[in-house]
Amino acid sequence: MDRIFKRHMPDSAVSCWSAPQLACLATAYLLVLVSACTEAPAGGADQSAATVDGNGGVGVDGIGSTDTVTGGGDGQTAVDNGTPTGDGSAADGLNPADTPVAKPDGDSPDNGGGGSDTPVSPTDAVVDTKTDSGSSGGDSATGGDASVTNEDFKELLVKVLGPSGREWVQSMGGVTQLSGIAYGSPDEISWSNSNGKSDVIKIAKHWKSSPITLDKGDNHLTVTAKKGTQVVSDTVHITYNPVFAFEGAPDMTPNVLFVNETAKIVVHFSAAAAVKDTEGKSIIDAATISLVEVDELGKPIAGGYTNSLKDSGQGGQCDDVQKDAVYSECVSLTPKDAKTKYFRVKAQVDVGEKYEAWSPVAVVDVVQRFDKTICKGIVDLQSKVKTDYAGAVTAGADWKQAQAGAILALKANETVADAGPASAGGYGVWIRYKTGQLGALSLAPAGMRSSPSAAGPGAALPTYSVGTRRALSLAPFQAEFSKYGGDEAEKHGADLKGKQCPPYAVDASSGSQAYLRWYREMAAYGMIAISGHAEVLFGGLDAEVYNSLGWEHKGAQEVVWSGEPVNCNALSSSTAACNQAGAGCPTGESCVKTTLSGGVCVDSTQADIMRGRVVIGDQTYGFAPAFLRHHLVQSFPQSIIYLGACRTMYNGSLAAQLWGNGAASVVGFSEYVSSEYAYDQGSKFLDGLAAGKSVIQALPTNSGDPKYGGRLRHIGLDEANLNNQALINPSWDSGNLIGWKPVGDGRVISRLGVTIPVAGKYMGIISTGLGFTAQNGSLTQPFCFEKAASELCFFWKFYSEEFIEWCGSQFMDTFTASLKSEAMTTTMVNVYIDSLCPYDCGGKSSCEPGSPSCKCGKDWKTLSQADLIFDQGGVWMTPWQKTCIDVSNFASSGKKMDLTFFATDKGDSIYDTVILLDEVTIK
Missing domain, CATH: 3.10.20 (Ubiquitin-like (UB roll))
Structure with missing residues (x-):
């Protein structure tokens, strides 16, 4: 046996990149490197309804998921030098509206949530082309014939990607269309609905169904692919709520429970449509918002849990903030059996027609403790x-x-x-x-990448750019790979960290510190580079075993090994507590706040083992595709994911989960490769991305590994890149914190009492510890100015329980906003309780307004009593205030900047302060 080190399945750890599916209509494709092209995806068809996934993003009629799509386009497919073919039904461009509620007249109001406002470029469905010069294909070929390969994944696989890659989807209209991928050359593809209707689907790697008429309520749609005696399927649950959609499923934490142990679950549910307008009307009747326990098909369980959710601001009801359109409850459960529990929200809605609407489903694991x-x-x-x-x-x-x-x-x-x-x-x-x-x-010979030693502790295409400049580098076998050329993931993390523009905030972990938690949290990152070991396992199990494990793909699984060592002694035998700051949990567990003073430590690894999502090696833990499907609740922000391990693109079971969850592009190896080959090819690809190339331009054109035959394989959008250097999600109108790094209490809300955003649908919020959160809150984003930039502006609004009673005292909550480069720092705002109080400190001292001797009033405009309370009682607030600064000196430097908004307690942490942020603009 040749002793070449291979990137194969180790006993200790594996790294692999997970890439989310980009919400891009009709640009899905599979690229096998070495040959440059593959056949085009099927175009989408016109739909009479927009479709929203379980996270609130609205799906498209072609492959992928985006915010909202309301029309069709030309659907042309360019093959070999741009010859058009197609049925004329695909959407030519996407019109993101992010709307969970549609008006009865067909217009869609701008009050949705969960999805991203980032538009997807209006490209047609194209065959991926790559000429000798490395340019990528578009609506027409770039010159020269592109070679087309028919190489396919190794076994039968089918995955629904449109209207969404998620399991539960919402539709506001009565007609939808399914689209997705089918690998392994099936003989037959078909769909069936739980109402008894069915139809065949034209065979294609990137397929689409005919239009499907939905019944009101839940529709359970299954796509089945057959090849001889092999049968695989994928099911999506589409809930048809006429001209209405919720913002997503209820958020339930912790989502891991243990048999015969009482646990408290904190439930939050966003429902901006429950807020009354100036006429006292709302789409959702807030009094009817209820959490209901259901079965796996979403049907209420007789005798199951049910209770109302409230936006009360009461800690006893687990509601952090009053009147923020987030409805909450504390749920206490003592489960008796190991099983999966399902919950969803129901409410009465009025959209011209009054009816009971149902949200997507949330999942809670109940498991026995692992002895x-x-x-x-x-x-x-x-x-x-x-x-x-x-x-x-x-x-x-x-x-x-x-x-x-x-x-x-x-x-x-x-x-x-x-x-x-x-x-x-x-x-x-x-x-x-x-x-x-x-x-x-x-069981490979020593010296091959399938048999490493245990991981040790030492051991300008912004349209297609990733949705956040947060990057993750995981190198669990860095010490091992350094003997065979190097570790490309580690190198890439260092390269990105050293970049000025565009600047990347890099989280890197290697050796035994490459814990499973990093893989659970991958969806927070736009660039993910993972090196390591992987293998294809568990093929040929009985169908009932696959079903009992809850695996979506009923075949062999691509398994990736983390750096987290198997440690039986670390398995928790009881639930530990964490403090208000979130500290105190054992390694591998995470803190979930359940009270004002602290929370509980969640042992997700134990649940993953018992549910078959995590695999026990003799050195480290590995994870199966089901691990990604379960934990990636948040969609990837158009991420690029590199899976630098053997066989990570063997049958597509990993890539399908990543792409279906919002990744723009996923790159991995089709078969076994030597470590030297993997480092060479992976480094060339990652170096190209760091240098500004798109995915298709960065992919090497070398042939496969001369010894083992594996080669880089790519699925997703070839134009994806890392080039956007501007502020991302500057005014939080994506409905989430994508682009920003929060510390402490940093989040996004749609309103606070009567206060709504200055513009758009959402605004940022930081606090000194509102509700269950930690004491100080901040939001930070690195970015670069355009050379011509001259001014940065933003709006802020200050709320506090320290007004007016504590004006002139030692209690001095503070808000600062700063812009910092390597060479200079500018403090744009530095206000505190006394500076915002009236000149007389609320009647405590007389002072002539404007006098420099005044203790209070330096930044005073006016204060008014808020229409809400925090946990200690009355709250006063400033008006919205606009701050602008000259940034021409920063812009001319060509260096990266850090924009930071920060709220902190001074004196004590009893009384809360909140700062709202919105409309960050640069001109």
Whole structure:
């Protein structure tokens, strides 16, 4: 056996990039590098309804999901030098409206949530082309014939991507259309609805259905692909609420419960449409907003949990802020059985027609605790089998015979339900235990990338640019890979961190610090680079086993290994507490605030193991595609994801989850590759991105690995890039914090009492510890000015419980706004309680207005009593105030800037202060 180090499945850790699907109509494609093109995706068809996914984003009629699409386009497909074909039904451009509510006359008001306002470029469906010069294809070819490859993924897979890649989707109209991907050359594709209707779908890698008429309420649509005796399917649940859609599913934290243990769940549900207008009317009847326990099909459970949600500002009801259009409740549960619990919200709506509308579904896991003795038994067994395997190979046995012997030894163990080899002659072995856990081993010779040592602690196309300049670099095997050329993910993180414009805020982790939590949180990043090990496992299981595991793809799974060591002693036997600042949780657990003074530590890893989302190696934990499907609740912000490990693009099971969840592009390896080859190809690709190239321009054109045949493979948008240097989401009108890094209490709201945004639908908010949050709050974003920029402006509004009673005292909550470069810092706003109080400090001292000796009033405009209260009582507020500064000196420097808004307590943390932020503009 050649001792080339391969990026294959290790026992210790794996890294891989996860890339969200870009909400872009009709530009989906698969690119196998070395040949430049693939066939075009099917175009979308006209729809009479906009469709909203479970997060509030509105889907499109073609592949992918975006904000809102209301019309069709030309749907042309360019093949070989731009020859157009197509049925004329695809959308030519996307008109993002971000609207969960449609007026009865067909117009869509601008009051939605959850989706992004970033428009998607109006491109037609095109075959991906790449000429010798490296330019990318567009509506017509860029010159020369593009070679088209018919190479496909290795096995049958089908995935619904449109109207959304999520499991639960909302539709405001009665007709929809499904679209998605089908790999493995199926003989037949069809769809069926729970109402008994069905139809065939024209076979294509990028398919679309005929228009589908929906019933009012829930429609359970299944797409099935067949090839001989193989059958795979994917189901999407579409809820048809006529001319109305909620902003998303209820947010429920913690979402992990343990059998026979009482737990408190904090529920939040955004419902801006419940706010009354000037005539006292609202679309949602706020008094009817209720949380309901349902089954997996969304039907209410007899005797299940149900309760009203309130926007009261009362901590006892888990509501952080009064009159912010977020409805809340504290739910106390003591589950008796290990199972998945489902919840959704119902409410009465009036859109010309009055009816009961239902939200998408939220999921809560209930699991048995993983017994430490069982865990240690699994680790010991896998270690022994691996040792015996190594001994047999050393004694001269063929590795395939030794692998077969290892599988027989595992099957003979009384704790093992089943075991088998990695797919298509791979080196790994998978194990399914009778107690429900999954395990895996790499049994390759030492020195190959499938058998690393344990990870140690040392060990200007903004239209297509990623939606945030937060970047993540995960290199769990950096120490190992440094012996074989280097680690491309680590290098890329360092390269981005050193860039001036566009500037990237990089989070990097290597060795055993590459915890599973980083992979759970990938959707917060626009650029994700993961190096490591991976393998294709668990093929050939019985259908009932796949169903019991809840895996979407009923076939072999692409499994990626993290750097987090398997530590049976770290498994929690009870729920730990964390403090108000969120500290105090054991390694690998996260703090969820459930009271004003603290919260509970959530052991997501234990739940992931018990649900089959995380795999136990003999060194580290790996994760299956179901892990991504479960944890990536937030959509990727048009991210680019590099999966620098073997077989991460073997059958598309990983990429489908990432793309379906908002990634713009996913790049990985089709088969086994040596570490040297992976570093060379991965570095060229990542270096190209850092240098300003698009994905298609950055992809190397070399042939596959000469020893093992693997090659880079790409799925997604070829124009995706890292080039946007301007402020992203400057006024928070995406409805989320994409682009901004929050610390403490930083969030986005649609209103606070009677105060609405200066412009748009949303505004930012920071506080000194409102509700369950930490004491200080800030929002920061690095960016670069255009050379011609001359002025930066923004609006702010200051609320506090310290007005007016504590004017002139030592209690001095403060708000600052600053602009900082390496060479200079400008404080744009620096106000505090006394500076905003009246000149007489609320009657405490007499002072001539404007006198420099006045203790109070330096920044006073006026104060009025707010129409809401915080936890300590009365609140006063300033009017909206606009601040502008000259930024020409900053702009001429050509250097990166950090824009920071910061609120802090001075004196004590009893009385809360809130600052609203909106309409950040540069001219």
